[in-house]
Amino acid sequence: MNTSELARRDKFQFSMLLNDKRYRSYTFQFFALFILICAMAYLGKNLLENLAAAGLNISYSFLGEPSGYDINQRLIEYNSQSTHLRASIVGVLNTLLVAFLGCIAATFFGVTAGILRLSNNWIVAKLMMIYVEIFRNVPVLIWILIIHSVFLAFLPQPKAFRGENPEATMLWDAFAFTGRGFYIPKPVFNDGSLLVIITFILSIVGVFAFRYYARQKLYSEGKLLETRWTSVAIFFIPTILIYFALGNPITLEYPELKGFNFKGGIHARGSLISLWFALSIYTGAFIAEVVRAGIQSVDKGQSEAAGALGMRPNFIMNLVILPQALRVIVPPLISFYLNITKNSSLALAVGYMDITGTLGGITLNQTGRAIEAVLLLMLFYLVISLSISAIMNVYNRSIMLKER
Amino acid sequence: MSGDNNSFVRTEMISERIPPAADRGLVKWVRENLFSSAFNTIMTFVSLWFIYSLVVAAAPWFLNGIWDAETVRECYDLLDGKSGACFAVLNERFPQLIYGFKYPSSEYWRPNLASVLLLVALAPILFRKLPRRLLAFSAVYPFLAFWLIWGGSILTSVSAFLGCVIAIGCYSRFSSRSFAIAVLIGLIAANVWWIIGGYIVDLNDSVLALKDVPSRDLGGFMLNLLLGTIAVCLSIPLGIALALGRQSDMPIIKWICVFFIEFIRGVPLITLLFVANVILAFFFPPGTSLDLILRVLIMMTFFNAAYIAEVVRGGLAALSKGQYEAADSIGLDYTQSMRFIILPQALKISIPGIVNVSVGMLKDTTLVSIISMFDLVGMIRGPILSSTDWNGVYWELFGAAAAIFFVICFSVSKYSQWLERQLETDRR
Numbered sequence: 001m002n003t004s005e006l007a008r009r010d011k012f013q014f015s016m017l018l019n020d021k022r023y024r025s026y027t028f029q030f031f032a033l034f035i036l037i038c039a040m041a042y043l044g045k046n047l048l049e050n051l052a053a054a055g056l057n058i059s060y061s062f063l064g065e066p067s068g069y070d071i072n073q074r075l076i077e078y079n080s081q082s083t084h085l086r087a088s089i090v091g092v093l094n095t096l097l098v099a100f101l102g103c104i105a106a107t108f109f110g111v112t113a114g115i116l117r118l119s120n121n122w123i124v125a126k127l128m129m130i131y132v133e134i135f136r137n138v139p140v141l142i143w144i145l146i147i148h149s150v151f152l153a154f155l156p157q158p159k160a161f162r163g164e165n166p167e168a169t170m171l172w173d174a175f176a177f178t179g180r181g182f183y184i185p186k187p188v189f190n191d192g193s194l195l196v197i198i199t200f201i202l203s204i205v206g207v208f209a210f211r212y213y214a215r216q217k218l219y220s221e222g223k224l225l226e227t228r229w230t231s232v233a234i235f236f237i238p239t240i241l242i243y244f245a246l247g248n249p250i251t252l253e254y255p256e257l258k259g260f261n262f263k264g265g266i267h268a269r270g271s272l273i274s275l276w277f278a279l280s281i282y283t284g285a286f287i288a289e290v291v292r293a294g295i296q297s298v299d300k301g302q303s304e305a306a307g308a309l310g311m312r313p314n315f316i317m318n319l320v321i322l323p324q325a326l327r328v329i330v331p332p333l334i335s336f337y338l339n340i341t342k343n344s345s346l347a348l349a350v351g352y353m354d355i356t357g358t359l360g361g362i363t364l365n366q367t368g369r370a371i372e373a374v375l376l377l378m379l380f381y382l383v384i385s386l387s388i389s390a391i392m393n394v395y396n397r398s399i400m401l402k403e404r
Numbered sequence: 405m406s407g408d409n410n411s412f413v414r415t416e417m418i419s420e421r422i423p424p425a426a427d428r429g430l431v432k433w434v435r436e437n438l439f440s441s442a443f444n445t446i447m448t449f450v451s452l453w454f455i456y457s458l459v460v461a462a463a464p465w466f467l468n469g470i471w472d473a474e475t476v477r478e479c480y481d482l483l484d485g486k487s488g489a490c491f492a493v494l495n496e497r498f499p500q501l502i503y504g505f506k507y508p509s510s511e512y513w514r515p516n517l518a519s520v521l522l523l524v525a526l527a528p529i530l531f532r533k534l535p536r537r538l539l540a541f542s543a544v545y546p547f548l549a550f551w552l553i554w555g556g557s558i559l560t561s562v563s564a565f566l567g568c569v570i571a572i573g574c575y576s577r578f579s580s581r582s583f584a585i586a587v588l589i590g591l592i593a594a595n596v597w598w599i600i601g602g603y604i605v606d607l608n609d610s611v612l613a614l615k616d617v618p619s620r621d622l623g624g625f626m627l628n629l630l631l632g633t634i635a636v637c638l639s640i641p642l643g644i645a646l647a648l649g650r651q652s653d654m655p656i657i658k659w660i661c662v663f664f665i666e667f668i669r670g671v672p673l674i675t676l677l678f679v680a681n682v683i684l685a686f687f688f689p690p691g692t693s694l695d696l697i698l699r700v701l702i703m704m705t706f707f708n709a710a711y712i713a714e715v716v717r718g719g720l721a722a723l724s725k726g727q728y729e730a731a732d733s734i735g736l737d738y739t740q741s742m743r744f745i746i747l748p749q750a751l752k753i754s755i756p757g758i759v760n761v762s763v764g765m766l767k768d769t770t771l772v773s774i775i776s777m778f779d780l781v782g783m784i785r786g787p788i789l790s791s792t793d794w795n796g797v798y799w800e801l802f803g804a805a806a807a808i809f810f811v812i813c814f815s816v817s818k819y820s821q822w823l824e825r826q827l828e829t830d831r832r
Contacts, residue, residue, distance in 0.1 A: 025653070025654045028654060028657070029654045029655070029656040029657060032654075032656055032657050032660065033656050036660060043687045046686070046687050046688060046689050046690065047686050047687055049689075049690050050685075050686045050687075050688075050690055051686065053690055119444075119447070120436075120437065120440060120444070121437065121438060121440070121444045121447050121448060121451075122437035122438060123437075123438060123447075123448055123451045123452070124444075124447050124448070124451055127451055127454070127455075133814060134810065136813075136817075137763075137767075137809065137810045137813035137814045137817065138767070138806045138809050138810050138813070139767035139768065139770040139781075139809055140767070141770045141771060141773070141774075141781060142770060142781060142802055142805055142806050142809065143806075145781070145785070145798075145802055146798075146799075146802045146803075146806065149798040149799070149802070153798075342671070342672035342673075343672065345672040345674045345675065346674065346771070346774070348674070348774055349773075349774060356672075356674060356675070360674075360675065360678055364678075364682075370678075370682035370683055371683055371686065374675060374678045374679055374682065374683055377671075377675050377678070378671045378675050381670060381671045381672055381675065382667065382670040382671060385669070385670035385671070386666070386670060
């Protein structure tokens, strides 16, 4: 092979676009991009033609118009004269509320069931297995509807609380669980409550600072400080002192039976309660499996080795088993949290006004702005999902096994 | 010598004695599994109390159940104040729950036959010990099922099927030369045939014609099964393609796939169904009107494909790098190495994940009831519960729906566990 031959081989020829590995990927990508652009242009052209034919345009001005509908479960001020934008914000907050509550409750159900499934008590283990299998294998929409009708059917109506010998009584005169929803006391913030809250936050910071200080002391000087009771003291005492010093600035407003219904307090509607419960008990079944797998993934030799080093059982749990189990549990757990957020869009089925119910439901139907509303809706869920997966990636990197 | 006689060592074994009563049989089992500690004892009693109260509450409801009544009021009259279920609604509305309320009742045999044949067609795919020749029926089945469920002339299905046969024939004729060219020739040949076949079908549209059933008349559990099966079947190849695209080292293709997968996985299915319901029609050429079912199927396929792509990507990532390098070093090109080396191994690892995702898809088909399609849940919430005859019969209906889904999803997940064990043993 002489140099001229080599030179000729390196010279670009048209067939190399398909046959040479170096150029072929560019050809493929060019075609992929070309087809994509053509498809986009085609769809865009159809969209514009269809919109023109229907006399529509793309405009988000509807967000500024008064909505004209009411939302009974809301976290911020809202009435039917408020704008569609405000209705959407109420919906966003409602979605976040039920997702947040759902994540906490689902973790509780899941961790309990996952640990109990590994119990050496046969009957408890079997019961938990039945719970997991039943809830995992039936659609969540059916669970939401079933649990909604359970609450409606089995919880007493507010009128059952009336009279000399009521059929139902309130729990500690503060909580009422009715078919129309739960009534719980509402904190009322008077003058000076800000100071109490600031003290409370500062004492939480103080607890962490103290624990950090104690650990530094342990590592540097080998001196073991008492942390448990000191933490409790730092947590409670300043807040309580300030609270009484300022003359009870934060009080509770209790729900009271007035006529046929309860007044005062916080009213969590039946739709919120049943959606919350259904989502969390459904997702709890999945989390239970993850927790079980996580605990079983830690080799028995690990706890035996820790025991052989002379560690005490709670140290073994906290320092050896949990960190390794959590590495398996946390990533799927977070994707289940994401699932709860996405599944909360099924609120539509029970009439809870989350973002899908406000922006994707009534606002869409009233204004007919389908494209705009659904795009906004998707954008909202995408932002939540992508930010949670970004957090998850950071976490995964931090707990990844450092292999050498 | 008489040493043998006064040996200190026992010459024969004495027979084993049975363990003490507390340490054998049922008693031992109960002591170990139910009452091993104070806490366990409490848990056992709590569980027993829970089961007892559940049975006490539910047993009369089931046992007093009325199976034969015309309306809910007749049901309550028969119960006469006792607690009891009104299963009569299942009896009376059975066809509506299964087929929807518009499917012509004289044609119920068609979906029935299609679902029985579905089992036959699935059998050789699910169980590898069955004769491979049965796979031919699995290949014919989709076209047969289309004809059975939607009706019309059988020629439509035959022509579609022949187009696929021609495409595969052309592909295998040219596949030894180049994969891309073979695929292209196959596609062109099939499309040419479909154009010709379209004219032939239009000319004789009464050959073996079944009564036409438009898509909007489909409903009930049949609709769930239909949507689930089709979406899963279509999304597996699409999902594999997306996973390969995401693994690709061509940045443009990779980012298209990443964007698609992350977008679909980031939004709830219900928003995609909204898209199918109100937006998708805007993207088709003016004047065309696509079935709602078809639009929903498109979105569900995309949805499921994105999730399957992530599962398959996990499988691809689990293979050791040596497999890719080995395939390269024996001179296989990309398609060959994927077909013969990488995908068989990667898909074997991802089977449980794919099955889980697919069970999820079948469960999620109930969401179409929210965009007012009358699937099983839609039938219950719509026509049945709002009728004056069966107003307020929640439990029986939702319980039945839950039971149907449970049976199917549970058996599929048991099958996937069985398959996992099967595949594990032959790897050893």
